[in-house]
Amino acid sequence: MDLADSVALRKIYDEALLRGQSYENLRYLTGTIGARLSGSPQAQQAVEWGKLTMEKAGFDRVYLQEVMVPHWVRGKKERGEIVGNKGKEVKVPVCALGGSVGTGGKLKAGVVEVRSFDELRALPEAAVKGKFVFFNRPFDDALIEPGTAYGRAGDQRRSGAIEAARRGAVGALVRSLTSARDDNPHTGTMGYDPAVTKVPAAALSTNAADRLSLLLKANSELEFELEMECETLPDVKSYNVVGEIKGSKLPEEIITVGGHLDSWDLGQGAHDDGTGVVQSMEALRLLKAAGYRPERTVRAVLFMNEENGNRGGMEYARLAAQNKENHLAAIESDGGGFTPRGFNIEADPATVVKFNQWTPLLAPYHAGSVKAGHGGTDIGPLKDAVKPKALIGFDGDSQRYFDIHHTSADTFDKVNRRELELGGAAMASLIYLLSKYGL
């Protein structure tokens, strides 16, 4: 490290803060294209837009990687109602979890509330059979990182339908994965077990969950009526979009930086993960604009299908292994476009030590925090496939993230221009250092 590195980083930040393009790119992706669930026409538009945007930016090579992706659609009708509450019906905000089967018309049943799978398993079969299981364990708000709370509450959404059906339930109602108390239901992926009946699964907004819980206390016999027309259609052909700047000295060593192009169908997929997409493209543009030709090859990858399958991430890794590529490191931005703190890193201790030497260069930009943590879902499959020295997750301040995550409120207006551009600059700076010094 020398003074030139310090100057280079300042150039990168100047370019990002004075002439950054992440924000205007995001405006187009979220506003003109909009939500882009895998298999949707908007996902295809996003692929074409991503390719065109990187071609215009003048990267050395821009290409697509074909991949078949799941095609789940929400359908038109989506309705939830608490009934049998002394004759009064209470409509509540619900949304199907991604991947759920529909209800096939109206599905009305009693409700049994639990906080955990253990609690569910301890119930007598008669208490569950023919009912909805209502998974209502809230976020642990005392945790400083909302992402940790998300992880700990996530089993309810991911496997609630399986656990409910195993006990004879007709469906799963899941408290939205958020600390916020509001009327936005949070969707997100859920799975089925081939050996277990597929029952519908819906998220309730936190206000709706609190209300249902309260009403159940007064009347354990009340019923819930759910109607959802969601369904899974045949797989659709889609693409990862890859833009590349060839390394000047070690072109065979690859640094990947990416986000995911697909999003949930509610909202606009702004923080999840439009911001990661535009930051990844911007990181390469910033290097070029700052007059820096990387020593190693740098690739911006706009992954397809992170949300409900990770097919893009798996295909990228499969091709990397098949082509015997040499991957130095991969960086992902998929925690929202918030003010940077630094990076999470999955690497051996010696690599982390090396990485830590750079923190004094990043600290003046409030991006000097390095901690052990998750790299990212899209880049995850690279680990086994080509063994990069480090998987790195961009780490921004996440206190606001789960208020809007996977909801209709994840829109462009929730993104701050400076916070977003600072993130792209932090990622470009790290790529500069990785490319120059290796790991």
Add this chain to the structure above:
Amino acid sequence: MDLADSVALRKIYDEALLRGQSYENLRYLTGTIGARLSGSPQAQQAVEWGKLTMEKAGFDRVYLQEVMVPHWVRGKKERGEIVGNKGKEVKVPVCALGGSVGTGGKLKAGVVEVRSFDELRALPEAAVKGKFVFFNRPFDDALIEPGTAYGRAGDQRRSGAIEAARRGAVGALVRSLTSARDDNPHTGTMGYDPAVTKVPAAALSTNAADRLSLLLKANSELEFELEMECETLPDVKSYNVVGEIKGSKLPEEIITVGGHLDSWDLGQGAHDDGTGVVQSMEALRLLKAAGYRPERTVRAVLFMNEENGNRGGMEYARLAAQNKENHLAAIESDGGGFTPRGFNIEADPATVVKFNQWTPLLAPYHAGSVKAGHGGTDIGPLKDAVKPKALIGFDGDSQRYFDIHHTSADTFDKVNRRELELGGAAMASLIYLLSKYGL
């Protein structure tokens, strides 16, 4: 420092994150009371509410400190228009700067644009006389801290009217102090020189400033018409609100924590400085709720009139000196209720070293950053009056602050509950350490 400190901080954070009251207090202050410029009925309501809230919280002593404050009012009419642009009139968003005289009906004049006082002084008198001076130097967006950009652009707002009038201008038009490009004019305090004619001063939104600049390039003869009915009325009696928990071992040593109760009249004074007010009260409540009786006396002070006079801050310091009080340290939160980073500190080097010993306790909460910097306007007068060992400013992430600062957009919905409560917890944690160990 010992394990007990670590446990104490965790208790404080648990209380803040699980049962924090800052957010609901802020909802009332901003939503039910609203904007509260010094001298307004809302400012008086805020005084009464602050006193009542701290009495209900069960602090040992709650009292008012009387102070006379300026009473400037915006008036009804406030209008700006670009005229003479080939017969077309363009209405643009303007607002009077706080303290400005009115225009006394419509004031129409040519416009001369400058970027600095030096540029203004270098102009021939004829180029300025009888015109509006349009101060249009933008924020330096390359700076990482928006607060620094605010400081560097601030002379235009503070002294623009004086410099304009010195050269014979009829008024000052000032580009809003923000990086954002939008239609919100930003108000803020401005001053006059008794030896120079008082001319009206207005802020233009950044979009309006960009438009005026563009139109001036096409037609340097265009005119601007300004109409403002603002005026300064006689001073009004108001109050600081003080809540106190008496120290158990060294009651004569005082730690002050405060924010300012007054706000500009646009918006709701949410981030500026409703958040500082509720966090200061909350810091004391958190200590009590966590079962901790401070060794030194801790005072929450809701200062009056920070925005346009700092009379409350000066009176608090005057009384402290008059009563020969022993002030250990003072903390202020007046940079918005955003995610904490740590604290800015004004102190001698030995004190800073001592302070730095605590950062490992604060780092797990992302509040471990300590850097030299401004304590706060309200606590500033304490420095000369009673020489506390440290003036400390709560430091949160400020990238979003100047988008809304002093505008109609500084409203409750811009505040995130977790970010706000984390700030109160950081302040309470610091008070715990200051009270236990001194400086």
